[in-house]
Amino acid sequence: MNQGQPLTLKLDNVQLSQVQLEQYRRDGHLVVPQVLLPTEVIAARPALMATANREREKLSNYERSVGASGSQFIYDLREIDPVVWQFIASPRLAQVAAELLETDRIRILHYNCFFKPAGGRGTAWHQDYLYIPLEAEKLITAWVPLVNLTAEMGLLTLASGSHRCKTADLATANQYSQGDLEQMLSEQGLQLTTVGNLAVGDVSFHSSLTLHGAPPNRSHQMRAVVAVSYYADEARIQDPEDYQLNSPGTLQSIAYRQHFLREYFPHLKPGDLAHTSDHPIVYQRMN
Template structure:
């Protein structure tokens, strides 16, 4: 679908600030996530969605049949750092509108990009097991947040993101990688500890923000359309890189943080500041 607005209008929208209500900020800090409606227009999502989809198709290397994939591979096609592949994708990833929301929710002076990633759950794609993202990140502070941007309306049959409310406050399951085990162990633990799970559709233009230690999952995509989602991971601009605690953090330190010295801030080249007061 062609964007009906001119490019200048689209660029203006993604860099125009969105006011987050005090209620939304309080909800995020208590529950570890928030869903916000009407953050992006259908025109912006159509224009940048087409660009992101083309990049996913071009850069995807996971081509084996669904039945031969692991649980993780069945969950989604995952393409990262699109901003370094395409100047138009960079416009979207560097959106000041989206970055300022992240800073306001966390209550920090500014945010850097950790990395972006497109997450495309194909028709017949399986569940995304329960997990917390920050298990993978060698970052000292919990001031991290991911914006999850569906590029289409996302009814329940497409597997929208679900959140365990308040789970960022508890030290459970923080040593679990995303897997069949994490799905079962965390589902049981969250149920036993009476966590409320918020699992609802996303309207077009609605996005969610979730903290790095908030447990989340997604159901399978039983529709006949791909569930197309773009995400950006933000961190406090004054985030400190810590000693990696597992093999995934070792890899992330090299890949997304240029192996900067432990105890230092990320560098501007690979982890630019996207918004600052």
């Protein structure tokens, strides 16, 4: 792995309030202002943009329009630009993720560059846990903008509280119209929440169980976002087929989870701790 050392910032630790922690537990997502210094985001942006532009060439036209691939991994932690590694391994990002997961040690799982071009398509509603064979409640993603984001750019939209509703209806939400989805969620006591304008340095965190998607990018600017996923050090491998889901996408999700297990944890089996050198600890609470 070509990673170098995690970035050490000359800043105090991020202090999350009890209100913020309770909001994450209630909603399954939280925006934390200025987790990162804008200057460090701007400094890392050229390397991240170069990586994203190179890897996006591997995608189909449709995938480039959405800004993501639903069938392949294109960002590899094992061969990574040192500047990109230092950015995604930021101890401040990892510390917030650990606090929200209520764990003492946290590992990095993977990262993606979700670059939705001007005029790009919407992102389908989904829950991350459907594609990842790890304990769902021990997974979290940081959604990190590389540019200032405004409403018309296709911002992350989440179903608040859906992390408590692990149901087939939510897993297959993309089959519903926006109006039907809003009504369905309302009947379950949930509501759709858009992250709102995000400045460089702000970060949105969400649980792997939280239903989310994004509308089209109706602006004239690329929506440049890096998503970094983490898991608690105590998380264990799950059987790719061992979850309750009765939907048209079940077989596709199982196949993706099996692929994920082969690619990321090839020597581990269900029940094992997800400990590998390819997914190092990036934050440990100091007592």
